[in-house]
Amino acid sequence: MQIGDVAEQSGLPAKTIRYYEDIGLVTPKRDANGYRAFRDTDMHRLTFVARARALGFTIKQCHNLLALWDDKSRASADVRAVAGEQLARIEAKIADLEAMRDTLSRLMRDCSGDARPDCPILETLGGEDLDAASRRRKGAG
Amino acid sequence: MQIGDVAEQSGLPAKTIRYYEDIGLVTPKRDANGYRAFRDTDMHRLTFVARARALGFTIKQCHNLLALWDDKSRASADVRAVAGEQLARIEAKIADLEAMRDTLSRLMRDCSGDARPDCPILETLGGEDLDAASRRRKGAG
DNA sequence: CTTGACCTTCCAGTCAATGGAACCCCCATG
DNA sequence: CATGGGGGTTCCATTGACTGGAAGGTCAAG
Numbered sequence: 214m215q216i217g218d219v220a221e222q223s224g225l226p227a228k229t230i231r232y233y234e235d236i237g238l239v240t241p242k243r244d245a246n247g248y249r250a251f252r253d254t255d256m257h258r259l260t261f262v263a264r265a266r267a268l269g270f271t272i273k274q275c276h277n278l279l280a281l282w283d284d285k286s287r288a289s290a291d292v293r294a295v296a297g298e299q300l301a302r303i304e305a306k307i308a309d310l311e312a313m314r315d316t317l318s319r320l321m322r323d324c325s326g327d328a329r330p331d332c333p334i335l336e337t338l339g340g341e342d343l344d345a346a347s348r349r350r351k352g353a354g
Numbered sequence: 355m356q357i358g359d360v361a362e363q364s365g366l367p368a369k370t371i372r373y374y375e376d377i378g379l380v381t382p383k384r385d386a387n388g389y390r391a392f393r394d395t396d397m398h399r400l401t402f403v404a405r406a407r408a409l410g411f412t413i414k415q416c417h418n419l420l421a422l423w424d425d426k427s428r429a430s431a432d433v434r435a436v437a438g439e440q441l442a443r444i445e446a447k448i449a450d451l452e453a454m455r456d457t458l459s460r461l462m463r464d465c466s467g468d469a470r471p472d473c474p475i476l477e478t479l480g481g482e483d484l485d486a487a488s489r490r491r492k493g494a495g
Numbered sequence: 496c497t498t499g500a501c502c503t504t505c506c507a508g509t510c511a512a513t514g515g516a517a518c519c520c521c522c523a524t525g
Numbered sequence: 526c527a528t529g530g531g532g533g534t535t536c537c538a539t540t541g542a543c544t545g546g547a548a549g550g551t552c553a554a555g
Contacts (some may be wrong), residue, residue, distance in 0.1 A: 215501085215502075216501090216502075217369075217500095217501070217502085219360065220521095226485060226543090226544080227502090227544075227545085228544085228545085231504095232542075232543060232544090236542090241492045246502080246503090246552085247502080247503060247504095247550080247551090248361045248501090248502055248503080248551085248553060249402075249502085249503090257480060258527065260480070261479050264477050264478075264479045265381060266542090267454075268454050268457060268458055269365065269451070269454045269544090270447045270542080271491045272541075278479065279531080279547065280477065281389055282476050282479075282480060285471060286372060286471055287471055287473075288469045288470065288471065289465050289466050289467055289468060289469075289470055289471065289472060289473035290467045291459050291475070292381065292465065292473045292476055293462060293465050293475065294476045295469035296458055296461060296462050296465070296475050297462060298377060299458060300455065300458045300459060300462060303451050303455045305453050306451055307448060307451045307452060307455065309450070310444050310447055311448060313408075313409050313444050314441065314444045314448065316409060317409055317437055317441045318441060320437060321391065321434060321437050323435065324430050324434050324437070325428055325430050326431045326434035327429065327430060327431055327469045327550095328430075328431065329429065329430055330419065330426060330427055330428055330429065330430065331430060331540060332428075332430035332433045332434070333436065334430075334433045334437050335422065335423050335433055336421065337405075337425060338406055338409075338423075339398060339402045340402070345440060345467065351424070356532080356533075357532090357533075360529095366519060367512090367513080368509085368533090369512075369514085370512065372534090372535095373511075373513090373536080377511090387519085387520060387521085387533080387534095388519080388520090388533080388534060388535095389520085389532090389533055390533085390534090404533080407511090412510080412511090413510075413511065414510095419531065456507060484511085
């Protein structure tokens with residue numbers, strides 16, 4: 214298989230696959246003409262990486278996971294640890310984004326969004342503490 | 355005010371402030387010795403940017419927002435549009451992350467996490483469709 | 496023999512900083 | 526006057542995970 218086929222099957226752009234070779238996630242052989250020759254194992258590794266990336270694992274974590282994958286005697290606890298770390302990161306990120314979302318939607322609710330120039334969004338960004346500004350506008354202390 | 359004071363007041367590292375000057379978010383004057391001399395307006399802009407960044411606005415959006423801030427006659431609708439765009443992006447990101455979280459926590463629930471080598475996390479990453487693998491394990495699909 | 500779709504390498508750019516080297520400035524102390 | 530320390534300055538490289546593009550080699554079809 215050459216890179217185009219692998220790209221199609223794995224859903225990864227050819228550029229990305231070359232990059233993954235660069236950083237050692239996969240090491241395809243080469244044909245006489247210099248083209249990359251991907252075996253099934255290469256394909257599997259790339260599919261693995263594509264899925265792990267889609268779950269938000271970093272490249273470094275992919276390296277780890279692949280090493281664990283290669284190691285037939287690894288303990289599932291090792292894998293679980295990597296996954297748990299990642300789960301915690303994802304949950305923290307969700308919490309961050311939810312805080313942003315709440316602040317932003319509050320600001321949008323308070324903004325008339327018409328032709329007038331006064332806008333609580335800019336006022337808040339430019340002015341005082343975010344929550345204080347919001348409280349003041351609501352008159353709630 | 356010189357950069358250290360501004361850094362302390364705005365909470366932004368001095369490095370970042372220099373970077374923000376580089377990309378034109380702020381344009382402090384210079385003292386005779388070449389040191390940056392920040393006026394109140396510079397300070398305000400930096401605080402503004404720090405807050406907008408904390409809400410996940412990109413640097414480009416910060417540029418836009420600052421332009422709107424400078425424009426006394428802007429319509430609040432313009433600001434609202436930028437904020438709405440950002441809100442949509444944040445919501446999409448949350449949805450993505452929630453899907454990741456759900457998949458990962460399902461995988462972790464199914465993984466014994468002990469010394470045995472068999473691990474549904476790696477099986478799933480390496481094997482078939484994520485949902486199919488999970489269904490199969492649960493015997494529900 | 497040419498066309499066009501592949502493939503190759505290498506270099507640059509993205510975003511938003513961050514790290515570090517090498518050097519300048521200014522004040523206080525001895 | 527030297528020295529030390531804690532500011533500041535510039536410039537270059539690096540991060541993470543790619544992505545874009547140029548310049549050129551390879552191969553099958555017409």
